[in-house]
Amino acid sequence: MEYVVEMLNIRKEFPGIVANDNITLTLKKGEIHALLGENGAGKSTLMGVLFGMYQPDKGTIKINGEEVKISNPNVANRLGIGMVHQHFKLVDNFTVTENIILGSEPLKGITLDIDKAAKRIEELSKYYGLNVDPHAKIEDISVGMQQRVEIMKMLYREADVLILDEPTAVLTPNEIEELMKIMRNLINEGKSIIIITHKLKEIKAVADRCTVIRRGKGIGTVNVAEASEASLAEMMVGRHVSFKVDKKESTAGDVVLEIDSLSVINNRKVMGLKNFSLEVKKGEIVGIAGVEGNGQTELVEAITGLRKAESGRVLLNGEDITTIPIRQRIEKGIAHIPEDRQKRGLVLDYSLQSNMVLQVYNKQPFSRSGLLNVGAMKEYAKKILENFDVRSGEGAASIARTLSGGNQQKAIIGRELELNPDLLVAVQPTRGLDVGSIEYIHKRLIEHRDKGKAVLLVSLELDEVLQLSDRIAIVNNGELVGVVNASETNENEVGLMMAGVSKEKSV
Incomplete structure (x- = not known):
């Protein structure tokens, strides 16, 4: 049996946590191998060990049958191993070419030969359909x-083994299909792929074998063709998971959020949201459906105060809040689960404890006459972290950056729900969460609704919008295409509307 990678009995510890406890994973040449597990199960750590970011405390790694020591990512690159991280490592104001050649620049004499690189990139791009x-x-x-x-970047460095960490967490459904195509092209050209994920649909669609880990331990490796989604979910979470959202009919009350012909300019200096009107009432979840980049971001930022409106109004409980500062909006009852958890959701170098009180540290009991009450902050944070099963090495004292993406997400959601807001603006709330956590978050969002609160849900997961929402507003190109009742529509109809085909104007 020809294995390109063998990771045998790998153990890796961090302060307070055994991330990998005696895990074995093998990769055959030309296969797509899924690494499946809950948030914080140790998937990224295991791949970090293979990519030379961490040194294992025990265990051996073989590449093409030979034992190797991968002391850093450059060694991994030389061995033909490449990795795409969950949060990309790109320089924003560099071009594509400059990013790809960073660290392996082609020289002409002593000057940088950027044209040669660009040409090579163009060829690769065509060849793999990128x-x-x-x-x-x-x-x-x-x-x-x-x-x-x-x-x-990996192909340019001639990697044969490609590791993709949660590659679909940030993609639209259309881009996910494209990525699957690209992965199949790569395999046809003799590459081998490990994909870290917790999305069962995708594993069924592309993977050959799947290794499951739970809380740092290997649970087993199965042939995907012979496994059902339900059985994979059970291996991953250790219990039966329901994929259906349980909720009763909503009883909507007064209008909490009123958006009145709102127009907002986006980063490219054009109208990203045009003349948009919508209401969200007490006791209902209104979902926004649309392909990414069709005005959702501008809408959310105008409501939460991150971006100013060009024209139109935002009203909260009947009061015009279009121009008031962010903190005042929070105090009037708006909470926000942001789309980008690392840029907008957390101060990555603060402890979880500090992150949990960002909106309330200046209130009692957290501060008195200008002095912080650290004990109260700690208690408050501990409660949120326990309720939302946020896993970290050192509890409330853990630095936010050290948590897995999914656990960062759960911490943010816990913090925002703890404010018990009149209006919860939830953007991609379950992005990057595993099925067990998604089930829990969905429950909490429904509970919030059932307390008579208003929820505005923005998600690119169409089935999430359909399952959670009471009403769905569809946006296309910054305009409202229409509003439908979730119980009276389906994926097909909403999909068409997202593409700009408006429903008969019966609404």
Whole structure:
């Protein structure tokens, strides 16, 4: 049996946590191997060990049958191993080409031969069907395109083993299909792929074998063709998981959020949201459905105060809040689960304890006459972290940066729900969460609704919007296409509306 990678009995400890406890994973040549596990199960750590970011405390690694010591990522690159991280490692104001050649620059004499590199990138791009423009700047291209740049970085360095960490967490459904195509192209060209994920649909669609880990331990490796989604979920979480959202009919009350012909200019200096009107009432979840980049971000930022409105109004409980500062909006009852948890959700170098009180540290009991009450902050944080099963090495004292992406997400959601807001603006709330956590978060969002609160849900997961929402507003190109009742529509109809085909104007 020809294995390109064998990781045998790997153990890796961090302060307070055994991330990998005697895990074995083998990769055959030409296969797509899924590494499945809950948030914080130790998937990224295991791949970090293979990529030379961490040294294992025990265990051996063999590449093409020979034992190796991978002391850093440069060694991994030399061995033909490449990795695309969950949070990309790109320089925003560099071009695609500049990013790809960083660290392996082609020289002509002593000057940098950027044209030669751009040409090579163009060839690779065509060959693997990546459609990357070598001259575009990173800050001007979509997240999906940035990911292709990361894949291209590995191909440029001639990697044979490609590790993709949660590659679909940030992609639109359309981009996910494209990525699957790209992965199949790569396999046909003799590459081997490990994909870290917790999305069962995708594993069924592309993977050959799947290794499951739970709380740092290996649970087993199965042939995907012979496993059902339900059985994989059970291996991953250790219990039966329901994929259906349980909720009763909503009883909507007074209007909490009223958006009145709102127009907002986006980063490219054009109208990202045009003349948009919508209401969200007490006791209902209104979902926003649309392909990424169709005005959702501008809408959310105008409501939460991160971006100013060009014209139109935002009203909260009947009061005009269009121009008031962010903190006042929070105090009037708006909470926000942001789309980008690392830029907007957390101060990464603060402890979890500090992150949990960002909105309330200046209130009693957390501060008295200007002095912080650390004990109260700690208690408050501990409660949130326990309720939301946020896993970290050192509890409330853990630095936010050290948590897995999914655990960062759960901490943010816990913090925002703890404010018990009149209006919860939830953007991609379950992005990067595993099925067990998604089930829990969905429950909490429904509970919040059932307390008579208003929820505005923005998600690119169409089935999430359909399952959670009471009403769904569809946006296309910054405009409202229509509003439908979730119980009276389906994926097909909403999909068409997202593409700009408006429903008969019966609404």
